[in-house]
Amino acid sequence: MQQTPALLIFFAALFTNNILLSNFLGMCHWLACTRSMLSAFGLGVAITVVTGITTILNYVMYHFVLIPLHLEYLTFLIFIAVIAAFVQLAEMVIERFSSKLYYSLGVFLPLMVVNCTIMGAALFMVTRNYSFGQTVGWGFGAGGGWMLSAVLLAAMRKKAGYSNPPAIFKGAGLVMIIAGFMALTFMGFNGMVAIE
Amino acid sequence: MSETSPQALPGAAGEGRKAFREGFLTNNPIFAQVLGICSALAVTSKIETSLVMGVGYIFVLALSAWVVSLLRETIPHRIRIIFQVLVVCVFVIVLDQILKAFYWQASRQLGPYVGLIITNTLTLGRTEGFSIRHKPMTALLDGIGNGLGYATVLALLGAIRELLGSGKLFGAVVLPGSVYTPNQLMILAPGAFFALGLLIALLNFVMLKTAKRK
Amino acid sequence: MKHKNLYTMFYAAILGLVCALIPTAVGTYTRPLREANAKVDEIKNTLRVLGIPFSASTPSKELVTFFQDRVVQQKSGDLTLYYAKPEAGQAADPVAIRFEGRGVWGPIRGYLALGSDMRTIKAITFYYHEETPGLGGEISTAAFMGKFPGKKIVGSDGAPGFHIKRLGASEQNEIDGISGATLTGGKVETILTLLADRIVKENIHVGD
Numbered sequence: 016m017q018q019t020p021a022l023l024i025f026f027a028a029l030f031t032n033n034i035l036l037s038n039f040l041g042m043c044h045w046l047a048c049t050r051s052m053l054s055a056f057g058l059g060v061a062i063t064v065v066t067g068i069t070t071i072l073n074y075v076m077y078h079f080v081l082i083p084l085h086l087e088y089l090t091f092l093i094f095i096a097v098i099a100a101f102v103q104l105a106e107m108v109i110e111r112f113s114s115k116l117y118y119s120l121g122v123f124l125p126l127m128v129v130n131c132t133i134m135g136a137a138l139f140m141v142t143r144n145y146s147f148g149q150t151v152g153w154g155f156g157a158g159g160g161w162m163l164s165a166v167l168l169a170a171m172r173k174k175a176g177y178s179n180p181p182a183i184f185k186g187a188g189l190v191m192i193i194a195g196f197m198a199l200t201f202m203g204f205n206g207m208v209a210i211e
Numbered sequence: 212m213s214e215t216s217p218q219a220l221p222g223a224a225g226e227g228r229k230a231f232r233e234g235f236l237t238n239n240p241i242f243a244q245v246l247g248i249c250s251a252l253a254v255t256s257k258i259e260t261s262l263v264m265g266v267g268y269i270f271v272l273a274l275s276a277w278v279v280s281l282l283r284e285t286i287p288h289r290i291r292i293i294f295q296v297l298v299v300c301v302f303v304i305v306l307d308q309i310l311k312a313f314y315w316q317a318s319r320q321l322g323p324y325v326g327l328i329i330t331n332t333l334t335l336g337r338t339e340g341f342s343i344r345h346k347p348m349t350a351l352l353d354g355i356g357n358g359l360g361y362a363t364v365l366a367l368l369g370a371i372r373e374l375l376g377s378g379k380l381f382g383a384v385v386l387p388g389s390v391y392t393p394n395q396l397m398i399l400a401p402g403a404f405f406a407l408g409l410l411i412a413l414l415n416f417v418m419l420k421t422a423k424r425k
Numbered sequence: 426m427k428h429k430n431l432y433t434m435f436y437a438a439i440l441g442l443v444c445a446l447i448p449t450a451v452g453t454y455t456r457p458l459r460e461a462n463a464k465v466d467e468i469k470n471t472l473r474v475l476g477i478p479f480s481a482s483t484p485s486k487e488l489v490t491f492f493q494d495r496v497v498q499q500k501s502g503d504l505t506l507y508y509a510k511p512e513a514g515q516a517a518d519p520v521a522i523r524f525e526g527r528g529v530w531g532p533i534r535g536y537l538a539l540g541s542d543m544r545t546i547k548a549i550t551f552y553y554h555e556e557t558p559g560l561g562g563e564i565s566t567a568a569f570m571g572k573f574p575g576k577k578i579v580g581s582d583g584a585p586g587f588h589i590k591r592l593g594a595s596e597q598n599e600i601d602g603i604s605g606a607t608l609t610g611g612k613v614e615t616i617l618t619l620l621a622d623r624i625v626k627e628n629i630h631v632g633d
Contacts, residue, residue: 286436323530
């Protein structure tokens with residue numbers, strides 16, 4: 016795992032070790048914000064950028080501050096603080112560049128602070144002991160993986176919108192079942208590449 | 212769920228009761244708000260872990276909602292999100308430390324889920340979406356209601372997944388191998404999604420039927 | 426507005442301070458209790474894997490003295506060997522070694538108890554892990570841990586290692602894995618094989 020090249024980790028994080036479909040992190044936004052392609056893609060870009068950058072920042076915080084000072088128990092606090100600061104930034108950028116996206120995301124935009132994908136990416140970076148280069152590949156790959164799955168789900172929901180499911184399945188019920196099949200499909204990738 | 216009871220109290224008490232009811236049923240965290248899904252998938256492969264997480268979570272949500280509401284007039288707008296997140300963080304870490312010191316067994320059960328509780332979108336969803344605009348008592352009841360609603364769905368999911376996925380409940384064999392071949396898919400994530408989807412459909416079915424009767 | 430910004434910065438500073446101080450304060454206050462609890466837990470796990478009976482209701486202080494009386498700790502590099510004080514002339518059996526490694530979701534910690542030949546497995550316990558309940562999490566069940574006694578940490582050709590097979594484990598250092606927990610099984614295999622390698626290569630044993 017120490018020798019796995021960053022590029023391989025990046026591609027694995029996108030497909031075979033997709034943080035959403037293999038580790039099931041980042042579900043809330045995935046299920047709630049994929050009603051339209053705009054939200055899915057827009058949020059996807061935001062999550063990719065935020066995850067990539069915060070994972071790198073958290074790497075620096077962890078290895079150059081927390082460990083040397085024996086403050087590991089503050090890991091969660093520090094990571095969340097970094098992520099919160101960045102999400103705030105992302106919020107301001109989105110509000111400025113696309114008010115349509117801003118309003119369609121609603122409360123889920125500030126909720127990005129506790130998005131399991133972003134926090135999970137940082138925590139995996141720690142437990143898998145990635146080097147700096149690997150962290151770069153992993154951070155952007157994990158975020159990109161979220162975006163990929165979100166866009167896929169948004170497309171499927173759009174298609175499903177043209178079908179006519181039984182009344183009791185309309186809405187959340189059908190989305191869950193579609194998600195189940197997607198998860199099932201990506202299970203086939205498990206173990207193809209070892210990035211830990 | 213309309214207010215048909217003649218005992219309906221206006222004011223804070225009524226508001227609190229309404230918040231509790233809604234958080235538990237009509238605005239159920241998982242079915243209606245679609246929040247807290249990550250934990251709902253991760254811990255519900257066994258009913259025991261679902262219950263541990265559920266109970267622990269009710270504490271964290273209720274206390275966080277209460278504290279945020281208490282301080283709501285003082286929080287500067289710019290940092291309100293990070294404030295809420297840090298409140299939750301501190302509560303969870305302190306809870307974990309206290310358990311480790313005084314209730315070691317319980318802490319061993321809850322330990323691995325500490326991280327999952329901090330990043331639970333439901334907590335922030337309630338503090339940002341409700342507590343920050345309501346009085347402490349109302350916020351507390353909203354927290355308890357949502358927590359209970361969440362824990363209930365977790366318990367249901369846990370029961371279904373463990374029963375169908377391994378034929379056991381609480382680790383004890385309920386459906387022996389001769390009668391039922393466990394469908395291990397239920398323990399994996401796709402099974403969680405299918406179970407959740409079917410639960411929602413079932414709930415919709417019940418609500419439609421009761422609506423028809425009225 | 427200058428006034429508003431100043432208030433925000435002041436508030437943020439206090440918030441940061443409080444959020445760092447409260448966990449630190451609680452952590453410092455509870456540290457002796459937490460460490461004591463952790464120590465008693467380790468003692469209980471060691472006693473269990475060594476097969477030394479004890480009463481669960483024994484108060485902690487007594488348990489610690491009981492442990493210090495009955496169990497010898499011998500350091501071998503960074504590993505510690507634990508064994509019950511043997512009778513005169515008898516070899517130490519079993520000998521327990523604590524291991525720790527990376528699982529799928531977090532660390533996996535346990536004890537491996539070997540016979541006096543330091544090759545035959547007498548017992549194993551995985552007392553800490555963060556694996557998926559119902560799948561990888563099953564490694565800490567009696568059913569899985571019960572597959573180990575009698576197995577060895579070397580193959581019939583003498584090569585050190587322990588393997589968790591998908592099906593049809595036949596060798597003396599193989600067992601069948603848990604269905605659906607292939608990844609966790611792989612992690613456990615890595616941890617145990619590395620340990621076995623060290624034990625054989627460095628000829629780790631009681632005495633010297």
